[in-house]
Amino acid sequence: MKLNKLIKYSVLLAIPAMGLVSCVSSGDNTGIEYAPNMYISQGYEPFSQESDKITYNPHNMTMRLPVNGTIARGQSTFIYPIENNADGYEASANYTSWIAATESNVEEGKRLYDIYCWHCHGKKGKNDGPIFKEKKIPGPSWPNYQSDYIKDLPEGKAYHTITYGKGLMGSHAFMLDPEERWKVIHYVKSLAYGDDFKFAPESSSDSEMNGNLELPQTSSVSFPGTSEEKASIMMAMSKVEFKAFPNRKVMKSGSAGNLNVIVDYLKAHPDYKATIVGHTGVTLTEEGAATLGIDRANEVKNYLISKGLDTGSLSIRSDADTGMDGDVTSSSDRQANRRVEIEIYK
Ligand code: HEC
Numbered sequence: 001m002k003l004n005k006l007i008k009y010s011v012l013l014a015i016p017a018m019g020l021v022s023c024v025s026s027g028d029n030t031g032i033e034y035a036p037n038m039y040i041s042q043g044y045e046p047f048s049q050e051s052d053k054i055t056y057n058p059h060n061m062t063m064r065l066p067v068n069g070t071i072a073r074g075q076s077t078f079i080y081p082i083e084n085n086a087d088g089y090e091a092s093a094n095y096t097s098w099i100a101a102t103e104s105n106v107e108e109g110k111r112l113y114d115i116y117c118w119h120c121h122g123k124k125g126k127n128d129g130p131i132f133k134e135k136k137i138p139g140p141s142w143p144n145y146q147s148d149y150i151k152d153l154p155e156g157k158a159y160h161t162i163t164y165g166k167g168l169m170g171s172h173a174f175m176l177d178p179e180e181r182w183k184v185i186h187y188v189k190s191l192a193y194g195d196d197f198k199f200a201p202e203s204s205s206d207s208e209m210n211g212n213l214e215l216p217q218t219s220s221v222s223f224p225g226t227s228e229e230k231a232s233i234m235m236a237m238s239k240v241e242f243k244a245f246p247n248r249k250v251m252k253s254g255s256a257g258n259l260n261v262i263v264d265y266l267k268a269h270p271d272y273k274a275t276i277v278g279h280t281g282v283t284l285t286e287e288g289a290a291t292l293g294i295d296r297a298n299e300v301k302n303y304l305i306s307k308g309l310d311t312g313s314l315s316i317r318s319d320a321d322t323g324m325d326g327d328v329t330s331s332s333d334r335q336a337n338r339r340v341e342i343e344i345y346k
Contacts, residue, residue, distance in 0.1 A: 046063050050062055077098075077177075077178040078177070082095060082160065088160065093154040094154075095156030097155055097182045099182035102204060120137075126145070127139045127143060145191045146191070151189075155185050158185045159182070223343075224344065233261060236258045236261035237258070237339070237341060238339070240259060241335065242340075248292055248296075249295035249299055250299065259300065260307065263307040266304075270313075272313070272346055273346070275316065275342070277341045278296035278298075292318075293318025294317075294318045296318075297318060
């Protein structure tokens with residue numbers, strides 16, 4: 001009888017106990033989940049492997065990784081070219097902001113500062129936030145933002161510190177995107193300088209890209225010589241004419257001599273380079289226009305080489321104009337479109 005009672009009670013107690021235990025998740029044990037669809041998505045997770053289900057991507061991945069060396073549109077500012085080491089910190093002094101310190105940008109910087117920074121550095125940058133005040137971690141060696149240290153600190157070094165962290169300050173890169181980092185830095189400087197802080201006019205626009213970043217320049221080559229030299233080169237090029245169909249890629253007789261101006265100029269400036277750009281004048285398919293443009297550019301290039309220019313300093317390109325400038329029915333307009341142009345640069 002006594003034993004029976006014991007069994008009865010232990011069973012009664014065991015049921016809720018089991019219930020409690022099985023709900024607890026830990027380690028690899030997910031426990032018992034109520035309505036698991038709320039936790040585990042039915043859809044595929046990005047960049048996950050769905051072994052046999054996905055056959056069209058390498059490694060059965062749900063998404064393909066970006067091609068090595070490519071940058072997604074709008075993400076170019078995420079590239080910070082300076083390394084996280086002592087030399088990098090010194091080099092960062094020359095890294096400059098591409099976000100203007102307008103009042104609205106500084107205001108946004110304050111909003112972000114009041115989320116991510118104040119609990120250490122204090123609302124006004126007096127290093128009296130609760131974490132420093134309660135000595136959870138020791139504060140910086142400088143007393144506050146109003147000290148010369150922060151006033152004189154190059155903005156690039158502040159960017160480096162926010163990106164990678166420094167000493168007991170951790171990296172804030174995953175909380176603040178590059179534009180936000182600059183906005184916060186402008187706010188830090190505004191706290192440092194107080195009334196002496198100079199706002200940029202609201203109309204000033206942010207630069208397109210970080211000016212420090214050396215990406216290859218493909219367009220907007222600047223002519224290294226004088227404007228008179230440029231004018232004489234353009235004049236000479238405008239006299240270089242091409243034949244009409246069926247010899248479209250051949251220069252008109254007597255035309256090539258005009259290129260001697262270019263030959264002499266480039267010989268006088270051996271450090272200059274040139275790209276010859278072939279254009280087309282009639283409506284062609286894109287492919288046809290590109291091929292004809294290249295053929296014309298090559299014709300000019302071969303002439304320049306035959307006159308002694310170095311092939312290494314000459315490149316060619318086609319501006320595959322599928323339409324034309326001017327009126328298709330006008331023979332002089334058509335002639336004007338059968339042309340090559342030249343870009344000279346250092
Ligand atoms: C956990 C506390 C903490 C937080 C949060 C924090 N900092 Fe710091 N910060 C520090 C400490 C500590 C240093 C001193 C680092 C050193 O020199 O070793 C420092 C240094 C700095 C410096 C000087 C950097 C340099 O190059 O010498 C700046 C500027 C700065 N912090 C700005 C910020 C901004 C802006 C935020 C918010 C995005 C922020 N901090 C968030 C603790 C913090």
